[in-house]
Amino acid sequence: MDKVKNKSYIKLMTAARDLFSEKWYETVSVVEICKRAGLSNGVFYRYFKNKQDIFLKLLNEIVIYYEEGFSTISGKSFENRMDKFLDTIVKSGVGDYKKDILIYREGQYRYPKYEQHLRDLYGKGVSLVLLRETSQAEQLFISGIARFVIIRYIFNGVSYDKTKIKKIITDGIFYDEIKNYSLIFNEEDVIYPHILKGESARSKLLSSGIDLFGTKGYYKTDIHDITRNAGYSVGTFYLYFESKEAFLEEIVKIIGKKTRRFLTINQKKQLNRAENELRGIYLFLKYFESNSEYYKIVRESEFIVKKAANNYYDRFEKGYVENLERTKIEDKKLLANSLMGISHYTGIDRIFLNKIKDIKSVLKELSIYLTHGIRV
16 A cells, blocks of 8 residues: 555656646646546545645655755865755756756745755855855855856756865955955945836736736736736737747846846946946845835746746856956856856845845855855
8 A cells, every 4th residue: 555655756756746846836736647647537635635735745845855865965175065065956856857946936926935945054054165154245155157157058958166165265256356445335426327217008918017026926917907907908019929928938037127127337447357247236125125016027037937047147248248347267257147147046045935034244244255165
């Protein structure tokens, strides 16, 4: 009986893992999971209360694997321990790394406690690598780089160089020193691009979508809500957009363009490249705190319109590559993704998890690692 039970349980979990990685949570049903597993609904309810229950069990499996992976980091040298840390990011998945990450990406958005837990596990992993207690800034520098780079590279089918990642962590990124904090954190003359408020029907629909997706979320907003809020009929919506997903893709594109524009026009000529990078991280956080609806939309888009979300990051990567100078390694794509990772996970800590109270202090410490790397 136990063998039969285990086989049915495994079949249902496997089917759910496949479906939740292929489609976003709201579009998957219990019936679909059972059909994929080749089992009846009655068998499903022997093991799970509902769809949420099996989704949470998948998240718990992933967390357990990471707990085991990070807790067993050891080795005589920093090199050995760092290799195990990097390998754990990839190998701690239950089966297929891409599937696990796709599921966890949505899970961390829906259930912040899972991102909090994983964030804490990464922190413990960093401490085991360095064989000492580590600060929040050290954890963000190491795990932000490693986590973002590995996820981005694997999803794009690109191989990453562990030796270069370790060099960035130990040596830093820039040759320039970061000193001019008063100008880096200056907000008096910050220019904000105009909010999308055109008079055309298309512009009004997009403005309505940003408002509603940012407050209610994508799933809880339907096309009728968008058109009603903009003062148009559903027919008008389909004159400009072929679907709700295509509409979200356009919004993500607009948010990316506005964010990149904001960061570009607020760079300071008086600052060197490293100082402007720290200013960029600071303003990035300020911008999304001021436009929290943008932050929510981009996070949600990562598991609804995956291609558009990936293009969003591709455009940031391109901008970094074009402007990086005086760096300690030549691989600008790797450096771009490393810097994006630091910003991304600092943003999650600050905005999503509310873990950073004094952002200037954390960024000042990060500035040391950007130029000198981590002491090992």
